[in-house]
Amino acid sequence: MADTTGQRARSTAGDLLFRFRDSDLLYSFLHSPGAVISAMVALTLILLAVFAPVVAPHDPFELASLDLMDASMPPSWLAGGDPRFLLGTDDQGRGILSTVFHGMRISLLVGFASVILSVIAGVGLGLLSGYAGGRIDAVIMRIADVQLSFPAILIALLIDGVVRNILPREAHDQLAVFVMIFAISISGWVQYARTVRSSVMSEKVKEYVQAGQVIGLGATTIAVRHILPNVLGPVFVIGTIHLALAIIIEATLSFLGVGLPPTTPSLGTLIRIGNEYLFSGEWWITIFPGIALILLALSVNLLGDWLRDALNPKLR
Amino acid sequence: MTLLTIKDMQVVFPSRRGDLIAVQNVDLTLDPGEILGIVGESGAGKSTIGNAVIGLLEPPGIMSKGEVWLGNQRINNLDEEMMRAIRGKRIGMIFQDPLTSLNPIETIEAQLVETIMLHLALSEHDARTRAIDLIEQVGIPDAAVRIKQYPHQFSGGMRQRVVIALALCAEPELIIADEPTTALDVSVQAQILDLMKELCQQRQVGMLLITHDMGVIAETTDRVAVMYRGQVVEIGETRQILGTPVHDYTRSLISAVPRPDRRVERFPLVTYIEDVIEDKPKFELATHWLGQTQKFQASEGPLLRLENIHMRFTTRHAMFKRNRLFLDAIKGVSFDIREGEVFGLVGESGSGKSTVARVITGIYKPTSGRVIYAGQDLTLLKTRSETQPWRRQMQMVFQDPFSSLNGRMRVQDIVAEPIRFHGLANSRHEVRELVLDILDVVGLGSGAAARFPHEFSGGQRQRISIARALATRPRFLVCDEPTSALDVSIQAQILNLLKDLQQELGLTMLFISHDLPVIRQMCDRVGVMRSGSLCEIAETEQLFTRPEHDYTKHLLALMPKFDMLPGLTKARRYYGNTQSPPSKMQD
Numbered sequence: 001m002a003d004t005t006g007q008r009a010r011s012t013a014g015d016l017l018f019r020f021r022d023s024d025l026l027y028s029f030l031h032s033p034g035a036v037i038s039a040m041v042a043l044t045l046i047l048l049a050v051f052a053p054v055v056a057p058h059d060p061f062e063l064a065s066l067d068l069m070d071a072s073m074p075p076s077w078l079a080g081g082d083p084r085f086l087l088g089t090d091d092q093g094r095g096i097l098s099t100v101f102h103g104m105r106i107s108l109l110v111g112f113a114s115v116i117l118s119v120i121a122g123v124g125l126g127l128l129s130g131y132a133g134g135r136i137d138a139v140i141m142r143i144a145d146v147q148l149s150f151p152a153i154l155i156a157l158l159i160d161g162v163v164r165n166i167l168p169r170e171a172h173d174q175l176a177v178f179v180m181i182f183a184i185s186i187s188g189w190v191q192y193a194r195t196v197r198s199s200v201m202s203e204k205v206k207e208y209v210q211a212g213q214v215i216g217l218g219a220t221t222i223a224v225r226h227i228l229p230n231v232l233g234p235v236f237v238i239g240t241i242h243l244a245l246a247i248i249i250e251a252t253l254s255f256l257g258v259g260l261p262p263t264t265p266s267l268g269t270l271i272r273i274g275n276e277y278l279f280s281g282e283w284w285i286t287i288f289p290g291i292a293l294i295l296l297a298l299s300v301n302l303l304g305d306w307l308r309d310a311l312n313p314k315l316r
Numbered sequence: 317m318t319l320l321t322i323k324d325m326q327v328v329f330p331s332r333r334g335d336l337i338a339v340q341n342v343d344l345t346l347d348p349g350e351i352l353g354i355v356g357e358s359g360a361g362k363s364t365i366g367n368a369v370i371g372l373l374e375p376p377g378i379m380s381k382g383e384v385w386l387g388n389q390r391i392n393n394l395d396e397e398m399m400r401a402i403r404g405k406r407i408g409m410i411f412q413d414p415l416t417s418l419n420p421i422e423t424i425e426a427q428l429v430e431t432i433m434l435h436l437a438l439s440e441h442d443a444r445t446r447a448i449d450l451i452e453q454v455g456i457p458d459a460a461v462r463i464k465q466y467p468h469q470f471s472g473g474m475r476q477r478v479v480i481a482l483a484l485c486a487e488p489e490l491i492i493a494d495e496p497t498t499a500l501d502v503s504v505q506a507q508i509l510d511l512m513k514e515l516c517q518q519r520q521v522g523m524l525l526i527t528h529d530m531g532v533i534a535e536t537t538d539r540v541a542v543m544y545r546g547q548v549v550e551i552g553e554t555r556q557i558l559g560t561p562v563h564d565y566t567r568s569l570i571s572a573v574p575r576p577d578r579r580v581e582r583f584p585l586v587t588y589i590e591d592v593i594e595d596k597p598k599f600e601l602a603t604h605w606l607g608q609t610q611k612f613q614a615s616e617g618p619l620l621r622l623e624n625i626h627m628r629f630t631t632r633h634a635m636f637k638r639n640r641l642f643l644d645a646i647k648g649v650s651f652d653i654r655e656g657e658v659f660g661l662v663g664e665s666g667s668g669k670s671t672v673a674r675v676i677t678g679i680y681k682p683t684s685g686r687v688i689y690a691g692q693d694l695t696l697l698k699t700r701s702e703t704q705p706w707r708r709q710m711q712m713v714f715q716d717p718f719s720s721l722n723g724r725m726r727v728q729d730i731v732a733e734p735i736r737f738h739g740l741a742n743s744r745h746e747v748r749e750l751v752l753d754i755l756d757v758v759g760l761g762s763g764a765a766a767r768f769p770h771e772f773s774g775g776q777r778q779r780i781s782i783a784r785a786l787a788t789r790p791r792f793l794v795c796d797e798p799t800s801a802l803d804v805s806i807q808a809q810i811l812n813l814l815k816d817l818q819q820e821l822g823l824t825m826l827f828i829s830h831d832l833p834v835i836r837q838m839c840d841r842v843g844v845m846r847s848g849s850l851c852e853i854a855e856t857e858q859l860f861t862r863p864e865h866d867y868t869k870h871l872l873a874l875m876p877k878f879d880m881l882p883g884l885t886k887a888r889r890y891y892g893n894t895q896s897p898p899s900k901m902q903d
Contacts, residue, residue: 207715207716210679211712211714214677215707215734216734230722
């Protein structure tokens with residue numbers, strides 16, 4: 001039985017690829033230059049981030065390799081630059097290019113992880129809320145309303161503040177990434193829950209759901225196997241846009257100093273560190289991580305915008 | 317002088333997979349005061365002609381060839397500005413759905429006055445007087461009062477009258493009516509058609525009436541053009557086209573319309589339709605697994621008995637009972653269905669017939685009353701394990717072939733789901749065998765298994781729906797308007813299939829429809845429903861020849877009368893006094 005399942009999964013995957021190649025989505029993608037360019041930029045940045053340990057010329061976390069003699073060097077094409085450090089170095093002699101690659105890695109990790117967490121929580125609660133209705137729906141939606149009345153950054157600051165006070169400093173630095181992911185995802189689930197809930201409510205009155213009831217299927221089976229696949233479209237769109245948002249929230253928090261510590265710097269941390277040197281003439285320390293952040297957030301956001309338009313039949 | 321002339325019209329919809337020709341080689345003329353019907357099945361291009369005439373083709377459609385003349389002015393090459401002056405002024409339009417063609421946040425008066433002042437140089441006061449006049453002319457009582465109301469305060473039929481008034485605002489020469497009565501109940505439909513006919517004659521307005529309904533064509537039009545795949549295959553006097561059709565397609569189309577006057581064994585198949593599915597050779601019931609349904613023990617009395625069913629929906633929820641609003645969808649319905657018979661339920665929309673189906677199949681739990689199936693009161697069963705064996709015996713075929721199948725599942729998984737769920741097969745292999753077999757039985761063939769529902773047409777989807785219902789080997793099948801979303805030729809195929817299955821498997825069937833001719837062909841006994849209660853239950857032939865209840869008589873009088881059809885005696889038009897059809901006239 002196991003082998004038949006495997007075979008089936010494979011044939012489904014091949015089939016999916018074929019359907020994708022033939023689909024209107026791919027056609028629309030190839031015919032919108034903005035989407036193609038953003039996808040290329042985003043993909044390049046993501047690949048650079050993922051393979052940072054391989055592609056980065058130096059390892060900024062390998063303390064032994066750091067040399068204070070290299071500190072505060074400008075980009076290599078300026079006077080006093082060193083060809084070893086293309087974008088210059090920071091005050092501790094770390095190559096900016098390498099720190100940007102590693103910083104993006106952490107930013108993307110936080111972004112993806114918090115989006116995934118939000119999606120799981122939001123879709124689950126939205127499905128429950130929309131399908132069960134009544135009291136359960138009312139409770140979940142009131143919680144969502146309360147949640148929405150706090151801005152995401154405030155919630156993240158709150159959680160970070162609480163954790164910071166409870167845990168000793170070293171432990172907090174180690175857990176900072178997880179705290180950050182948790183804080184961002186808890187402020188993000190509401191959107192998914194609301195979207196999924198309203199889609200579920202319009203799906204559940206359709207006749208295929210009634211057909212399931214006539215067959216005798218249980219509520220869980222109907223909700224998960226029949227309704228869920230039909231409401232996931234908008235979730236992908238929100239997810240993409242949310243990814244850009246999550247990266248920016250993380251950068252903001254880190255910039256404010258409540259996010260990730262300098263030992264595991266994300267793009268936001270790098271910008272904050274560099275900010276102190278901006279007026280002493282060492283602009284490259286903060287500008288390059290800033291450009292990386294803009295490119296990343298912008299390309300992912302544009303991709304999300306395109307996806308929203310492409311999946312919206314009214315705008316087609 | 318001819319009012320409208322269409323010469324050699326061709327409309328194409330460019331797409332990335334090449335140009336789709338929606339309409340070609342169409343030549344039509346229309347005289348003042350004449351009603352020209354355009355009839356055809358879905359996708360034949362009939363609405364496209366209407367849209368091309370008024371210059372409102374859905375993008376990316378373009379009229380790539382031909383000329384449209386209104387009187388002696390050519391109108392298909394005008395710019396948008398000039399075309400807008402013609403639309404509404406010289407050409408009025410009536411669309412299918414009266415709910416969406418009126419602006420919900422403006423009063424009827426505001427909408428009428430705005431249109432009148434836009435097209436006729438009248439003062440606001442005169443425009444208002446004219447609006448009230450128009451509302452009176454389309455037969456809305458208390459015009460001066462009702463004109464101040466909003467669209468939602470009107471019923472469907474009244475709303476369509478308002479739309480007609482709106483179309484008549486500026487004394488147009490031509491009216492294009494696209495399926496004007498399709499969304500309406502039969503009794504309202506008859507009134508609207510009469511009204512449109514009368515207005516056309518009085519005002520010498522020409523009308524292009526686009527419809528799929530042969531009954532509407534027969535009742536209303538002077539001449540008719542039959543469309544098939546974007547071309548007019550036949551055009552002529554309505555009487556002549558319906559009575560002595562020349563083209564094969566017209567002939568098949570007419571033969572597929574269920575006859576209201578007598579019962580036939582089978583519907584003639586429309587052989588001209590490409591995707592016609594030839595009748596399958598009969599399968600050997602004794603050996604076939606579907607035949608194993610028969611092991612159900614025979615029960616005493618009727619198979620299904622409804623006792624005084626009430627169903628009340630809460631339309632507004634509130635904490636306190638007195639603040640809640642209720643809708644009584646079913647008010648005390650009782651009937652029996654005997655083993656092996658086809659019981660019909662007929663009624664207009666909102667009469668509660670679909671709710672009865674959903675109470676029987678357990679989708680809704682009745683507020684009070686008993687549903688007794690094979691001696692067991694289903695309303696007493698609480699847990700899922702108690703209801704499951706009964707659920708398996710009862711299946712349902714739904715109305716809408718598009719929403720009744722889960723678009724994310726393959727056909728094989730849709731059909732296999734009930735088999736797997738009820739453990740009707742022992743192995744994966746056996747499930748697959750059964751699925752392919754059922755698909756074969758419903759005339760789809762095993763090639764359909766791996767495909768997705770959206771790859772199929774409406775009729776084929778309905779076959780998938782039937783396959784899913786058969787997969788549990790049911791004893792009792794509920795069909796809720798199984799063909800009302802389908803074209804007539806497809807309807808004939810599906811009804812034949814249901815008839816065959818019913819006879820060969822000895823199924824007991826509850827057949828719900830608003831269409832009396834279909835009911836006559838399908839059912840052994842019929843119940844007539846009106847606003848939540850049963851008016852009359854009778855043997856089918858008796859109901860159609862000697863109806864007892866006034867409402868039944870009223871419904872029968874409204875059946876389309878194809879008295880020009882070959883070999884058809886002139887059907888009785890009036891049963892008793894139909895001047896005041898009982899109630900439903902509150903609007």
